[in-house]
Amino acid sequence: MASSSPLTAAPFTPLLPILNAFNHRHHNQHRLAHWWPVFRSLRRTIRNLIDDLSPPTSLSSRPGPRREAVPPRAIWLNKHFIPRAYVAFSQLAADNQHAPLGLLLLAILARIHTALSPLSVDTSSTKPQPKTNRSNDLTNQDKGVAIARQELPLTKATPSATSIEGTVSSEQQQQGSKIDREANTSSSSISKEKKKKKKGKGDALSSLFGSLA
Template sequence: MDSSVPLQKLTTLHQTLHLLHHRNKNQHRLTKWYKYFSEFRRHSQKLISEAQNYISARNLSKKSKFTEAAEVKLKGRLEFCCSMVERWYFAFSTVVADNQYASLGLMLIGCLARFQSVTRDLCDEYGFEIEVLGDETMNEAGEVPVLQAEQEGAKEDDLGEIISREDVVEGFDDSVLVQDETPPDVKSEKKKKRKKAEEEIVVEEVTPEKRQKKKKKRKKGDAFDDLFGSLI
């Protein structure tokens, strides 16, 4: 394998992490998981720098003290990163458990899986015997936060108790019911009487009072008025 291939993959991965940091730092920089993301991004950058130094020193001389020092630093960085993968995975799984940012959490876990693959390739390329966290172990670590979040959500949502129809019928008390045994004919007759009484009241209120006509008083006139008035 070409020694530059894992390093190129790691450089591409770090560019993706940098873009994620630039996009989400203002919104999520105060959350707990973002501290682990910053740590993951920072150590991936240091791993790139130390891998480049080791490759440059080894190309000059494989037995020099500079090559040995660069190898020790690179190996120590790889050991530290491999020991932190489980911790980072646990933090990113909590983001997946949050439905609001599940897509971001899946992106972080994908970057972490890519990082794990690159570290394994680096160890194989340089002959380092470092225990890399396997996929089965990562799955076991990742199940913890997701299951806890689901169980906590189930406790909060009280869906009640299922009651069958038979239980309702058996526990029903017949004495509570008050049946109206009045026959329908009596009800209709009472209703008619009530309606008739209301109509009579309305008629009495609407009928106008008789007005008394006032008689006009004739004015007293003279003899001519009496003469012509008799003719009329």
């Protein structure tokens, strides 16, 4: 996939002599440091990337594989290697003793990242756009007509409040009249029993006094 501003070897060519001089000066002292393998890999990758981006010379007449517009090495350098190298070189810059070395490597890494910026633009432009058809369908979907509650007709099976109150009042009246009848019946029976008892006592007394007379 060709980019709008294709990569060239021009931004990377001035960096290779600096990396070579750095390697020549600090190899013996820092070759066992934890950040040195990252620097060695960066130097080798830049050298190979310059070869990938350089046009073929007239001396190399034998046919070779067709050069791609964006070498896979550049994509790997931009996506995977630069973040890892940034962490290693930042730790070196935080060291008080070797901070200048870390700052120099961070500056070189920043120039490489700037030279590879067209890859980031192409990657962001090729991202799939979110589909909006579904959202439009949901917006235009017929959701029906809202009906107010007052407009709903009352069914015959649903009793009204007036009929319910009338039924309750009639039942209460019937229960009240029934209780009154039971109360009258019980009071009348009690009065009859009292009269019988009084009458029975009167007869016994009269018979007793009559026998004495």
